[in-house]
Amino acid sequence: MVGGSTPREGERRWPMALAVLAAGVLYLFVTTDFQISDGTHYAYPVVLVVFLVILVIGDPGRIDRESRWLRVTTGLLIATVSASAAVSAVRLVIGILQKSDFTSPTQLLTLGAIVWTTNVIAFALWFWHLDAGGPAARAKGRTDDVAAFRFPEEDIPARMEAGWYPQFVDYFALSFNTGTAFSPTDVAPVRHWSKLALVGESAISLILVALVVARAVNVL
Numbered sequence: 126m127v128g129g130s131t132p133r134e135g136e137r138r139w140p141m142a143l144a145v146l147a148a149g150v151l152y153l154f155v156t157t158d159f160q161i162s163d164g165t166h167y168a169y170p171v172v173l174v175v176f177l178v179i180l181v182i183g184d185p186g187r188i189d190r191e192s193r194w195l196r197v198t199t200g201l202l203i204a205t206v207s208a209s210a211a212v213s214a215v216r217l218v219i220g221i222l223q224k225s226d227f228t229s230p231t232q233l234l235t236l237g238a239i240v241w242t243t244n245v246i247a248f249a250l251w252f253w254h255l256d257a258g259g260p261a262a263r264a265k266g267r268t269d270d271v272a273a274f275r276f277p278e279e280d281i282p283a284r285m286e287a288g289w290y291p292q293f294v295d296y297f298a299l300s301f302n303t304g305t306a307f308s309p310t311d312v313a314p315v316r317h318w319s320k321l322a323l324v325g326e327s328a329i330s331l332i333l334v335a336l337v338v339a340r341a342v343n344v345l
Contacts, residue, residue, distance in 0.1 A: 135189030135264040136292040141253065142177050144246045144297065148206050149173040151239045159216045159236065161209055169209060176202035184261075191261045199259075203250040210243040214329060221340045230341040237337030241304065241330060248326045249300035252319070253293045263290045273319035274299065277311045304330040 149170030152160070160166060179198055184190040217240055227233040257263050258270030276291050278284045302310040307327040314320040 133264050133266060133288040133290060135187030136260055138181065138184075138188055140297070141188075141250070141293040144249065144293070145173050145177060145202065145206065148209070148243050148246050151243055152209060155213055155236065155239055158220070159213045159240075161212045169205075172205060173202065176205070187264075188260045189264045191259075191265070195261075196254075196259060199254055203247065203254055206243070206250060207247040210240065210247045213240045214244060214333060218332065218336060221336045227340070233337060233341045237333060237341075241333050244326070244329055244333070245300045245304045246297075248303070248322065249293070249297040251322065252299060253296040256291065256296070256319070260292070263292075266290075271316065273314065273316040274309075275313040275315050300326065303327055307331055 152169050153166065157163060157166070161169065176198065180195065180202070183192065183195050183198070217236060252274070253260065256274055257272045258267060262270055274291070276295060278289050278291075278295075281289075299309055299312045302308070302312075303323050303326045307330060309323055314323055
C-alpha cells in the first residue's frame with residue numbers, strides 16, 4: 126500500500142483516543158429514550174475509558190505493536206461505539222416516524238447532531254482499524270494486506286519518500302466527508318467492503334439529515 130516494507134514511526138494514539146472520548150462525552154447528552162439501555166448513561170463512557178487504558182498498557186507510546194489480543198480489544202472498543210451509534214440512530218428514526226414529542230427543534234437538532242457525529246466517529250474507527258491490516262501493520266510497511274482506500278498523498282512522491290502513510294486523522298476526514306458530502310471526495314475506495322461501507326455511511330447520514338431537518342421544521 127505504502128510502497129516498500131521499510132518500518133516507519135508508529136502513529137500517535139491521542140487522535141484516536143480523543144475521538145473515542147468524544148463519543149463517550151456525547152453519549153452523556155443523549156436522553157435516556159435514545160440510549161442503549163437504562164443504566165448505561167455513565168457506564169458506557171467508563172467502558173470506553175477502560176478499553177483505552179487496556180490498549181495504552183498493551184501498546185504504550187506510539188501504535189506499533191502487532192498483537193492479536195490488541196486487535197481484538199480494539200475491535201471490541203469500536204464495536205461498542207458502533208452499537209451506541211446504531212441504537213441511538215434507530216431509536217431516533219423510529220421516534221421521528223412515529224411522531225414522538227420533542228420539546229423544541231433545538232432538542233431534536235441537538236440529538237440528531239450527536240447521533241450523526243457518533244456515527245462519523247464509528248465509521249472512521251472501522252476504516253482506521255481494518256484498512257491494510259490496521260495502524261501497526263501500516264507503520265511497519267507490510268504489504269501482505271491489501272489497502273482498501275487510495276489516498277491522494279500516495280500519488281505525491283515526496284510524501285511517500287518521507288514515509289507518509291494514512292493515520293487516524295486521514296480516516297476521520299474520509300468519514301466526515303462521506304457523512305457530509307455523501308461521497309469520499311478525494312479518497313478512492315478500492316475494495317468491495319470499503320465501497321459498501323461508504324455506501325452505508327452515506328445512506329445513514331442522508332436518512333438522519335433528511336428526517337431530522339424535516340421533523341424539526343414540523344416542530345416549529
